[in-house]
Amino acid sequence: MTSDTKTMILPITEIEQAAFCQTDDDLQAKTLEEEFQAGVRWQKIPIEYLKCSPEDLESRISDSKEALGENVLILGHHYQREEVIKFADLRGDSFKLSQFAATQNKAEHIVFCGVHFMAETADVLSGPHQKVILPNITAGCSMADMASTDDVLDCWEELESVLSSVGGVIPITYMNSTAAIKALCGRNGGIVCTSSNASASFEWAFKRGQRVLFLPDQHLGRNTAHKLGIGNDEMLVWNPYKYLGGHTEQALRDAKVILWQGHCSVHTRFSTSQIEDARAKHPDVTVVVHPECTRDVVELADLNGSTEYIIKVVKEAPSDTTWAVGTEISLVNRLSKENPDKTIFCLDSVVCPCSTMYRIHPAYLAWVLDGLKEGVVVNQVKVDDKTSIEAQVALDRMLSLAG
Ligand code: 13P
Numbered sequence: 001m002t003s004d005t006k007t008m009i010l011p012i013t014e015i016e017q018a019a020f021c022q023t024d025d026d027l028q029a030k031t032l033e034e035e036f037q038a039g040v041r042w043q044k045i046p047i048e049y050l051k052c053s054p055e056d057l058e059s060r061i062s063d064s065k066e067a068l069g070e071n072v073l074i075l076g077h078h079y080q081r082e083e084v085i086k087f088a089d090l091r092g093d094s095f096k097l098s099q100f101a102a103t104q105n106k107a108e109h110i111v112f113c114g115v116h117f118m119a120e121t122a123d124v125l126s127g128p129h130q131k132v133i134l135p136n137i138t139a140g141c142s143m144a145d146m147a148s149t150d151d152v153l154d155c156w157e158e159l160e161s162v163l164s165s166v167g168g169v170i171p172i173t174y175m176n177s178t179a180a181i182k183a184l185c186g187r188n189g190g191i192v193c194t195s196s197n198a199s200a201s202f203e204w205a206f207k208r209g210q211r212v213l214f215l216p217d218q219h220l221g222r223n224t225a226h227k228l229g230i231g232n233d234e235m236l237v238w239n240p241y242k243y244l245g246g247h248t249e250q251a252l253r254d255a256k257v258i259l260w261q262g263h264c265s266v267h268t269r270f271s272t273s274q275i276e277d278a279r280a281k282h283p284d285v286t287v288v289v290h291p292e293c294t295r296d297v298v299e300l301a302d303l304n305g306s307t308e309y310i311i312k313v314v315k316e317a318p319s320d321t322t323w324a325v326g327t328e329i330s331l332v333n334r335l336s337k338e339n340p341d342k343t344i345f346c347l348d349s350v351v352c353p354c355s356t357m358y359r360i361h362p363a364y365l366a367w368v369l370d371g372l373k374e375g376v377v378v379n380q381v382k383v384d385d386k387t388s389i390e391a392q393v394a395l396d397r398m399l400s401l402a403g
């Protein structure tokens with residue numbers, strides 16, 4: 001039931017975002033105990049793992065991985081730290097990882113080194129004999145936390161009451177959302193998208209209706225709508241803390257795209273002045289950013305696309321080219337190491353990892369693998385059957401789009 005008295009609660013994941021920002025270039029491997037000194041609220045873990053040195057954790061994880069063999073598949077998102085991603089059997093952006101989860105059905109256990117919404121998706125798409133494990137159960141996503149399932153259900157109810165007599169609205173949820181929101185899309189003729197297929201998902205939706213509700217990232221939604229020639233005057237932003245999102249019934253009827261008021265705390269740090277500085281210092285620079293950046297940044301950049309796209313363009317570029325990259329620092333540092341023939345740097349000189357991706361410290365990976373060796377499943381992520389069936393409808397629609 002909706003009201004106009006909801007109070008805004010800032011997710012803890014958003015508050016913690018600045019906890020690991022620093023100005024030096026590299027993020028040094030530390031013990032989990034040292035990481036905890038930043039005052040973060042991560043999952044508790046047996047004490048023996050807290051003090052384990054980075055070297056001990058590395059050999060512990062290697063041994064467990066070898067002992068577990070094909071029984072365990074480790075999936076890793078590109079934003080994972082170096083000490084973790086090195087153990088991933090397969091790595092990718094969120095689209096590629098969901099494809100892996102849908103097709104890799106050999107391993108009984110999928111250890112997902114990424115964030116909660118990705119692990120939920122893997123559970124929905126993997127086989128019934130497979131269990132998905134998130135090494136640190138508190139590894140969420142501040143953007144996903146900006147769209148609570150209850151707020152989205154309220155929004156949907158209000159939109160239906162206003163729009164069902166005038167053609168309705170097609171819901172598109174970004175992968176970065178709860179399984180329950182994906183399920184809402186599944187049962188209401190909607191679809192899931194990632195940053196690599198957002199345009200295709202909009203085209204899919206506009207073949208089926210005249211309006212789109214896009215959530216939770218207003219920036220990806222706005223950038224995608226612009227690509228398809230939809231102007232700012234045809235979009236509005238839904239404020240979940242206000243009745244009808246803060247709009248009149250007429251404004252909602254007139255809108256082509258309704259954007260949820262959510263954002264990524266990592267990508268909204270990038271600014272046009274950083275692009276101008278990069279161009280002043282390196283006149284030959286190519287600027288590539290993730291489409292979760294704000295509209296002005298995406299407009300001023302030379303290129304934009306998903307993490308997989310960013311890796312591809314940089315990798316395929318000629319030697320001696322210079323790249324300023326607007327995405328998460330673990331990926332930018334890796335790109336720089338893996339492409340020594342190019343100059344690659346982060347657009348933002350303050351180094352800020354995604355604080356929730358960063359929650360997958362190697363101590364957690366060691367802990368869950370040790371558990372599996374003893375037949376104990378820690379941190380299984382399980383979506384209930386009804387939600388899973390409905391979410392899969394929306395995910396299958398996405399997987400059937402061209403990538
Ligand atoms: P990708 O879809 O590019 O992997 O991005 C996921 C994400 O969370 C970016 O912030």
Ligand code: SF4
Binds near residue numbers: 144
């Ligand atoms: Fe979420 Fe942003 Fe981190 Fe991606 S980078 S997982 S959108 S907080």
